[in-house]
Amino acid sequence: MIDALSFTFVQHAILAGILVSLAAGIIGSLIVVNRMVFLAGGIAHTSYGGIGLAVFFGLPIFLGASLFAVAAAILVAWLTLHQRERIDTFIGLIWAVGMAIGVILVDLTPGYNVDLMSYLFGSILAVETGDLMFMGVLLAFIVGIVTLKYRDILAVSYDPEYALLRGINVPLIYTTILILSALTVVVAIKVVGLILVIALLTIPVYIAERLSGSLAGMMMISGGLATLFTLGGLVFSYLYNLTSGASIILVSAAFLGVFLVVWKR
Amino acid sequence: MSLVSLHNLAFAYDTQPVLEHVSLEVNEHDFLAIIGPNGGGKSTLLKLMLGLLKPTQGSITLLGTTPSAARHDVGYVPQNTNVNTDFPVKVLDVVLMGNGAEHHPLFGYGIEEKACAMEALQQVGMEDFAARRIGDLSGGQRQRVMIARALCRRPKLLILDEPTASIDATGQKEIYDLLKRLNDAITVIVVSHDLSVILGYANKAAYVNRTLTFHDISDKSHIFHTHGQTDDHLCEIDILEMLGGESCDVCNNCDDKGGAA
Incomplete structure (x- = not known):
């Protein structure tokens, strides 16, 4: 177990797990309190279209997926602000159409046999230095924006109508949260894959919501729990030779189950 | 002095008229009760006064200016305050949200903003609950916190939409007694189904059902x-x-x- 730590790919996996878990804790908190879980799910799945785009045009995967996911986030924000009553239908559409675009683009790429599974379920043991840098920059970016805009984000999340009356730019804050969610989903694809990402964004937050008295506290506890689950899942997958992304999610779910039984409020 | 002045106001969602020929004057230190059937246009009238909606016809003057320009001097308590009770936020933080978006410190809240929020909590008798989670309060207590949030900016006009809709009878009386006390310094407009507010507290009443009938009571x-x-x-x-x-x-x-x- 200990000697595994000397491998570079294991060190990368641990570092990636920590960076992505912290981002997921912060952004997951915002997604949960803003009731955006379904929206985030749609953005996560549609980002496969960006992976197909990157493969087809020979771009870096993170770049293609980020552009596609951010475009989807802006579209979702626009739809939420203008077509609120039909939003679930549109999310369903975006969810499936993005994935279909990705599959078709990979089909059309000559001589390239992309490993679909690694994007759907994660490939944390194949994290490269460039990936780590992208994750680090994104985490710094998220922490910076959330720190500087904390009071506006809190006001919009708690009561958007009142925030609007107090002169806060609600559509801008809302769109920013969705764009940060999209970017977090993209980096989380490496760790748990785009299908499982929603669990990483919600399970730690669900527990943290009960343990914290403020949104900031919720973000920190969520980040800590997500890190714990990710590293726990990694150990589990190493010991029993299982898929890492799924192990992380099941470790989280097991912890949640125990928490719900033990925690009485 | 006339604080609110509506002149021949009309509003329609698409082509469906909601309000027509609405004129109203509210003076300083008035306590106006707005009553009327559901769907009669009460909430629409409030949204027009708050500048959340624009009238299709007529004019609104609040505190001598337009509703959006007067926003900082108007406190608002929305109808349903029992939503989002799982939200991890403390009472004081909710009251602080009453502060505006303009010129605030780079991070967090200024000393003056915090002092003002505590003062607002004292006004509604909830200062001992400042560090409590909002979800742990009763409906009546939460409603008082929402009133404190509206008072955070020391408004000249306080507008409340059905403030006692989900509160038991004792809590309702406490809320109205509180509003009566605040009314010494602030003009109050309250939408209510509850007639005790008209009989016991208000000095003016407006019945809204597409048109508005005004009574000095x-x-x-x-x-x-x-x-x-x-x-x-x-x-x-x-x-x-x-x-x-x-x-x-x-x-x-x-x-x-x-x-x-």
């Missing part, structure tokens, strides 16, 4: 004696009909254009 004895109500029991429906009636001869100040459509 500062002398309550006037309301009843001319309508042949001889027994002590008053049915709420009777009063509502009376206030909404076209030929109500008790009102001192009926709007000419008022009356049921």
